Amino acid sequence: MPDELRADVRLLGGLLGQVIAEHGGPDLLADVERLRKAVIAARRREVSVDEVAALAAEWPVERAVQIARAFTCYFHLANLAEEHYRIRILRERDTGAAPLPESLGAAVAEVGRERTAELVRELELRPVLTAHPTEARRRAVATAIQRISTQLAEYNAPARGAGERAETRRRLLEEIDLLWRTSQLRHTKLDPLDEVRTAMAAFDETLFRVVPSVYRSLDAALGLDTGSRPPLARAYIRYGSWIGGDRDGNPNVTASVTRQAMLIQAEHVLTALENATTRIGRSLTVARTYAPPSPALRAALAEAEDAHPDLVSELATRSPREPHRQWLLFLAARIAATRRREMDLAYRSPADFLADLRMCQESLAQGGAPRQAYGELQHLIWQVETFGFHLAELEVRQHSQVHAAALEEIAKGAVSERTEEVLATIRVIAWIQERFGTTACSRYVVSFTRSARDIAAVYELAAHALGDRAPVLDVVPLFESGEDLANAPSVLSGMLELPAVQARLAANDRRLEVMLGYSDSAKELGPAAATLKLYDAQEALTAWARANDVRLTLFHGRGGALGRGGGPANRAVLAQAPGSVSGRFKVTEQGEVIFARYGHAAIARRHMEQVTHAVLLASTPAVEERTAVAADRFRALAETVATASERAYRALTEAPGFPEWFGLVSPLEEIGLLRLGSRPARRGLGAPRSLDDLRAIPWVFAWAQTRVNLPGWYGLGSGLDAVISAEDGAGLKELQAAYAEWPLFASLLDNVEMSLAKTDRAIAERYLALGGREDFSAQVLAEYDLTRRLVLTVTGHSRLLENRRVLSRAVQLRDPYVDALSHLQLRALAALRAGDELDEQEREQLNTLLLLSVNGVAAGLQNTG
Template sequence: MTEMPDELRRDVRLLGKMLGQVIAEQGGDDLLADVERLRKAVIAARRGETSSDEIAAMAADWEIDRAVEIARAFTCYFHLANLAEEHYRIRILRERDTGDHVLRESLAEAVHELGQERVAELVEGLELHPVLTAHPTEARRRAVVTAIQRISGRLTDYNAPGRGATERAEDTRRLLEEIDLLWRTAQLRNTKLDPLDEVRTAMAAFDETLFRVVPQVYRSLDAALSDATGTRPPLARPFIRYGSWIGGDRDGNPNVTSKVTRETIQIQSEHVLNALETACSRIARTLTAAAPFAPASPELRAALDAVVDAHPEIVSELATRSPQEPHRQWMLFVATRIAATRRRNLDLGYRAPAELLADLRLAQESLSQHAVRQAYGELQHLIWQVETFGFHLAELEVRQHSQVHAAALEELRAGGELSERTEEVLATIRVIAWIQERFGVTACSRYVVSFTRSAEDIAAVYELAGHALGSRGVVLDVVPLFESGEDLANSPRVLAGMVEIPQIQQRLADTGRRLEIMLGYSDSAKELGPAAATLRLYEAQEQLTAWAAEHDVKLRMFHGRGGALGRGGGPANRAVLAQAPGSVAGRFKVTEQGEVIFARYGHTEIARRHMEQVTNAVLMASSPTIGSRTAAAADRFRPLAEQVAAASEQAYRALTEAPGFPEWFALVSPLEEIGSLRLGSRPARRGLGAPRSLDDLRAIPWVFAWAQTRVNLPGWYGLGTGLASVGSLDELRAAYAEWPLFNALLDNAEMSLAKTDRSIAERYLALGGRKDFADQVLTEYDRTRALVLQVTGHRRLLENRKVLSRAVQLRDPYVDALSHLQLRALTALRTGDPSEHERDRLSTLLLLSVNGVAAGLQNTG
């Protein structure tokens, strides 16, 4: 067992005690007593002091409405426990950042390990491109997230050192007030999200975190590269570019229309221009250096004189407010122009970010002559923000299925009346052209084609653009998405055909022979199982890297990773280091989805740490020394990995492709009910009715539903059989120690196994009435768990991951409580004959427990 640190225990107990007080006040002492009875029972069960049957009987004994209230209580507890843990993580980050030593996985460590010259060289081509997606994996309502953020602020105040008794009493009162409100806030959404709701939710991460954190990351790199950052021109160049599929991804989501995409970019622009205006005004107000101590350069003075002629009323006011403060006057004028840009005042507003940057650099160059700290301090942060976010915030990417394009072209070539779907395809391309005209090509040019099978699927988009726009131009970077095992194997052949397309040849010429492709982790893992998918993706990267080198193409691989381990998730920095040698080359693009967005970007310090860790990994993975070491390990252990992959895939397919498996899976999990959670605007599956095969089911609910059953099958199934197929335990241990890919595979499986509970899983699996399937799953679990521990050398799961181990141990008993409540509802819905009213209440209990388990496990899909 991992001991909980005193500070974390104190916060968990404080928040838990306050929640208990609120529950007693609102629901009565008897409700609190029932909650405590269940809490103590599940803790006792973890110690072996009571049986799972006794807890199941307790859960079944309550009236449904009482069970619903108890489920609400445990769900609220998880939100508070997660918050306490986040605060502890932040305290630890601050304590480690003492300046006495280089922080692990930081930018300073990368410079220390690789050397300043090598990092400076890599920085020239460094690209980090996170892409936010709206895939439905965030189970919490936005109102709940906001309530938690308010509690977070109150907890910060409560724990601030030096608080007096009066202040502490007020802090306590305000904490109780916010926890009371969290308890009263409905955990479940009453209405389904539409795509613009998802866009506005994502804007919160930008408003509250990303805009401030990005320049801090650049500053960290600049400080690591050389001393005296802030008193010289920066050595760090802006290397982060955010992308977004939210409002642009229409693959399988009919709710994302051309109108939605147009509104999305306008919302994004409104937010970024507001942020730039606020930042510019703040800097202007602080630039109080008087002319005798920081005189304006001749160029700035001439610019101010020109403004007097063009906008005398504005400059007159500025001169009155800021006499003898030329830099302040100029920056206030720039802020006025940003505001005019937001209001679409074409006479005063900026036409493009380049114009704004020119004005900011004019101030910077003037200040650099007499006030160097003001030149390269906060003003440099603003310049970095403009360079990173432009006037569009994040590049909006469009995604559509290749079959939709094929059907549209068939209609267009036939020349008859066009269907609504085909008209929408053409309207989407016209909106891309409109975005480029208004915000520039960088705002929207990438068009991802899912299920790309041939170069013809890429050429189809260009042909459709011709139908949509005629002679009117649009810049399109069409990106193939390779998802299935067969498609990954065929990817080099598709690229060979792509470079023969005239429009691709033109883009290669225009971009210095840059090309982007996307690798899909979710569907490959669902098809092949975790071990085989991992190796197949690695091999595809190797082949594509070799192809790119042969054809003199700068290939950027876009990694479509999910949040959960069964969809390519896990620690992002470790994932980067596990990529095939040469495939990173200073460029890393990856999706960040659902709950992952708020886990990584919900707090500025955690966001900064995450971005530094990933950048560190990109730099390290791009080092020839590390690349050659990884290549040597890959060569040595490739036969072993292929043996593991082949055996694991065979075991995985033997289960998932067996007759009756999809129907059994729908019975043993809350798969059907997950759609009622209204997690997002995208449908949970293709088509209607129960899934007849796994192809009908999207990867997200596949992983989500298995997590709810406490089986977590997509994260480990088949790996045990794969490991058992290798005769030498010593070779497996050597592969784990020396090859980052194999290390990451086993570590991710270990995390997934640690969140699995065998005894509770057994109860879920029994609901399907197929003992053969249940025995198959449990036998493979036992085999995988035992062999993973043998290979890693760990005595227990997560032995070497203290923070994660503690998090799992903290939550496990309480997740157990919700699982038993969920099982009570699921059993009644699957095997009973409830009345319509009872079914409605059971569904509420089930969905509340689903929400709570998601909060407890801290991952959904």
């Protein structure tokens, strides 16, 4: 471990130990240390796993709960220390001597300045925040961690005096004490508006400030003297959100919730714009002598004085002979009025605000003050272009069957409450468009699209809801199952025959969006087969778009976990099918991923630059050609891997009794008690009878808790073995060549390797034994052994993550401590599964222990679903 990271871990761990001893006495700290040393010894094979399990079982449940809390808090602090180390390393590497790898400067150097400038004109990056329940931490816990983060940064700041350092250490101890005393578990269920407000933290604290800095970085890479000339970079990022709009399977998201979600978003962005405009306006003390206002600005100020004499007179008194300052402070007052809905002063649209800002910019430039024109004022312009008055486009999603049932009811005349809600949602979309503009809410995603009829249904419902006053809708088909992915091009061909779709294509330069679902396809087919089928779908859809003169955007519904299409985002972009990116990339950002990527400004900026770098490179002919050649060469190999891996995966997951066994070996039922989000964990009531009843998130989350991580790797070993067995030795060489030359195959194996690295065979065996089915357990462990062996053989690594030093260190740092929580969880799970004679108090205590351990393991593994 690097010295700086080791020092932070020791500092935070030591302070936590002090807090634990102060709260629970030295005996509690001693028990925590006993378990910590035992799991480390087990990793070194100095003691057996059975001995550790016996230790975890010897304490009273109340004591075990306190120990679980201690390890959970430790993980929060270790994660924080690692985040600070990442930021420190990023800053140390950014010397200016050469561009950082995977940065915007590197993209310009690799692609070329002229070609990058061409690509930037069409560049689109659309991250979509979703409320899928994969953030296990309470907001209060996340906030406590942020306060500790602030104090740690202060503690490590250079040139600090001894007194300052001692005071910061005291504050660190105070905040860690508060973290210890904060309940790790939610006691009330989140509602959708809680989720909206939680997501706003990422915007308030990070995104609003970071986005213009990303554009500035691109502008600096494209030309000299950024900040003193008109920008060469344009605002290419547009955020979307499903939080408060995604009603598929979530009856708690209503039309009223969607309306309130947009109002919350607008309140946050208008407040941010008001503050930014005020700050820049107050600092713009440019005297008219040194930067005379343009005729347009003089006329605008005169017109403003006629309409609002008291306000403008006050501003002139406060800022005499400073017309640009007066103007910006007047604009800040107009934004405040927009937020308060004072219509005589409010802006009607962000376009009007932009026009006023650009007038000021042009005036400053003409008056000989280009640095004031293209510096902070340009940042504000970029922020308005990116976020508008609505912050993020609120997207609506609903299941195709809901629409079909609604139309059937309307035809019969007996309309249910659910159908009324569908119609009310469309009316709310119209209201949002009228209030905030079409770009605030026009995309309507249809889950489980099977035919063009599913798309037509939305337009028909819109006509029923509002007639000729129906809102502008871009209906987006979502293809999730293997069969639906294969049928996608024919569904799109049917869409082209719909008059409503034809009208939209005519109005939007023939732009069409299609969403690909990674979560459900992976749950149905297994990780390897799903990855390859999704790639095939991308290829087919790209060819279809080219043949039909359509500008296609593929919307990637990726989860945070590896079993749901997660993994490094920049590698995922470069692994896309040739021609499928073309300067446009749209992807979901879910749950804990939102705060991992956007919780700190430096990490958020690095993430956005890496993804943009990948989008630019993936859109170049050289990269597209290289990928196409590799895909063509290894097509047959991929088919063999996909077919054999899917067969192995289905042989397990479709076997009689598998869903019931899965419920016994994992904390699946108990995860629902964590109150992770407003969305139900499964479709329907009762225990799942098949995987179709179970959503992808709890499926992945539960397997992660068992330390099996089955959705991230199961079946690939059988797929690789099929190639090796069939080719008489040549197959292995072809697999190694595919890993070296084909980004998709390399990404698949690298992601599986990460998932295997987070798997612990010895602990997994103990979970699997809870199900009482030795045949299933043997099947899972045999596939694990095969997959691990063959992945190492194909990659040429002697151990997992051999070439990923940072990630390997992170996993090794956490593994023993995750083991401690796993043993505590196993104790609780085994007692609950066999607990027919438990009284209510015992059951409640065991559930608390189980849920705390689930929370802690999620923090330790750094992913849930």
